[in-house]
Amino acid sequence: MRARIFGFRTxxxxxxxxxxxxxxxxxxxxEPALQMATELGVETGYVSRDQADSINKSAAAxxxxxEDITPEQEYYIGRSVAATILxxxxxxxxxxxxxxxxxVGQSLALASDRPYTFGGYHFLIVDSPEINAFAAPGGLVxxxxxxxxxxxxxxxxxxxxAHEIGHVQxxxxxxxxxxxRLTSALTLIATESAKNMGVAxxxxxxxxxxxxxxxxxxxxxxxxxxxxxxxxxxxxxVIILKRVGYNPQALVEMLKEMEKQLKPGGxxxxxxxxxxxxxxxxxxxxIGSSPTVSAAPxxxxxxxxxxxxxx
Amino acid sequence: MIRWKVLVCISVILLTAGSVSSDGGxxxxxxxxxxxxxxxxxxxxxxxxxxxxxxxxxxxxKPGWAEIKTARGQQGWIxxxxxxxxxxxxxxGQGDARVDASGKxxxxxxxGFNLETEKEFKSKHAGVDFASxxxxxxxxxxxxxxxxxxxxxxxxxxxxxxx
Numbered sequence: 001m002r003a004r005i006f007g008f009r010t011x012x013x014x015x016x017x018x019x020x021x022x023x024x025x026x027x028x029x030x031e032p033a034l035q036m037a038t039e040l041g042v043e044t045g046y047v048s049r050d051q052a053d054s055i056n057k058s059a060a061a062x063x064x065x066x067e068d069i070t071p072e073q074e075y076y077i078g079r080s081v082a083a084t085i086l087x088x089x090x091x092x093x094x095x096x097x098x099x100x101x102x103x104v105g106q107s108l109a110l111a112s113d114r115p116y117t118f119g120g121y122h123f124l125i126v127d128s129p130e131i132n133a134f135a136a137p138g139g140l141v142x143x144x145x146x147x148x149x150x151x152x153x154x155x156x157x158x159x160x161x162a163h164e165i166g167h168v169q170x171x172x173x174x175x176x177x178x179x180x181r182l183t184s185a186l187t188l189i190a191t192e193s194a195k196n197m198g199v200a201x202x203x204x205x206x207x208x209x210x211x212x213x214x215x216x217x218x219x220x221x222x223x224x225x226x227x228x229x230x231x232x233x234x235x236x237x238v239i240i241l242k243r244v245g246y247n248p249q250a251l252v253e254m255l256k257e258m259e260k261q262l263k264p265g266g267x268x269x270x271x272x273x274x275x276x277x278x279x280x281x282x283x284x285x286x287i288g289s290s291p292t293v294s295a296a297p298x299x300x301x302x303x304x305x306x307x308x309x310x311x
Numbered sequence: 312m313i314r315w316k317v318l319v320c321i322s323v324i325l326l327t328a329g330s331v332s333s334d335g336g337x338x339x340x341x342x343x344x345x346x347x348x349x350x351x352x353x354x355x356x357x358x359x360x361x362x363x364x365x366x367x368x369x370x371x372x373k374p375g376w377a378e379i380k381t382a383r384g385q386q387g388w389i390x391x392x393x394x395x396x397x398x399x400x401x402x403x404g405q406g407d408a409r410v411d412a413s414g415k416x417x418x419x420x421x422x423g424f425n426l427e428t429e430k431e432f433k434s435k436h437a438g439v440d441f442a443s444x445x446x447x448x449x450x451x452x453x454x455x456x457x458x459x460x461x462x463x464x465x466x467x468x469x470x471x472x473x474x
Binding site: 069070071072073075076077079080082083084086087088090091098099102103106107110111113114115116117118119120122123124140154185189205206209210212213243244245246296297299300303 | 341342343345353363390392393395399424425426428429431432433435436438439440441443444446447448450451452454456457460461463464465466467469471
C-alpha cells in the first residue's frame, strides 16, 4: 500500500515536472495547464499549497521578459528615467521653442509604427551645451540645446527626433534593464496579490524599480545601446522621415555635422553612439535610391528660424 | 485505480490547455485614453473615448487599424498600437495591472511599478525633477493641429496605415 501511494505521488510530481519543463522551453499555453495540475495535486493532498505556489512561480519566472512589462509600468519607468536626467540637466524654458519641437516630434510619432503609447510622446529641450538626445521609455524625449544648435533645418531636427522615436518604438530603453532584475521583480508582481505582499516584497519591488531606472539611465548617459540598436533606430528614422516627407538625407547631414563638432573621448553623444562615419554608410544603404526630395519650402524654413533662432 | 483517474485528469487538462487561454475576438486598450474614430484615420471624428484596460470586440482589421465595438455598444475605428491582445483586468481604486503567469492576461496587483513606486523613488532621490516631466506631458497636440502643421510645411499627413 505504501509503495502504491509512493508510486501515485511520483506520478503526480512526474506529470507536474514534465509540464514545468515544457513550459520552460517556451510553450506558454502549458502554464495554465501546469497551474491546474498543481491545483489538482493540492486538492488530492499530494502537493502542499506552498509547493504548488513555488512550482507556479518557477514557471512564471521562466518566461518573464520585456514583453511582460505592462504599458503602464513602461510609462512609470519612463517618467522616472526622464526625471533623473532632468535632475542633472535643467530644462530649457523657452515655450515657443519647446512647442515647435513638439510639433515636429509629435508629427513624426504619428507616422511611426507605434503612434500611441500609454502616456503619448512628449519632447523637451534640455539646457545643456552637450550634443545629445535621450529617449526615455514610453515616449519622453529630451534633446539638448547643443544638439539643436547643430540642426540647420527643420529636416535636420526631424532626423534627430525620428531617431529617438525609433528607440521608443522598439522599446530599447526597457531592453537595457538587466534580465535578472526584471525576472525577480515581474515574477513577484505577477504572483503576489496586493494583500499578500508584505513589507519585504514591497521593498523588493521598489528596489527592482530603482535598479531598472539606474540600468536605463546609465545606458542612456554612459554606455549607449550599442551598434545594432543604433542601426535599428537609424532605419526607423529613415522610414519615418520618408513617410512624413522630410528628406532622409538630413540624417546623414546631421551626422556629418556631429562628426565635425564631437570631441573624441567627450562626455556626450560621442561616448554613447557608434562613430558617425559607420552610421552614415549604413544609413546611405538604408535610404537607397529613393527619389530626391525637393528643397524645403519657405514656410518650413521660416518657422524653423523663428522658433530655433534664439536657442 | 486512483492513479489512472489522476492521469486521465491531467491528460484532459493538457489537451484542453489551448482553449483555456484563447480569447476570441477581444482586445484590451493599452493606452491611458484611446480615441475611437468614425473611420480609420487620425483625422476622423472621435465617437467615443476608451480607457486603459477596457475590452473591445474586434469586428475587422485593416493595416494599422481595427474596427471595434466598445462595451457601450459603440462601433468605430481605433489604431492598433492602442490595443493589446493581452487581457487587461483592472479593479477600480487600485494601482497597476500585471501580466499573469501565462503571459496572456494582465491582471491587477496592488503593487507594481506605479504611482506609489514613483513616490517612493522620488522620496529617496532629492535631485530628480518630476515637475518638469509633468510640464512636458502637459504639452499636447490634437491630430488636427498636427495635420495643419504638416500641411503648412508641405509635408504628408499620416493616416496611421503605416504597416
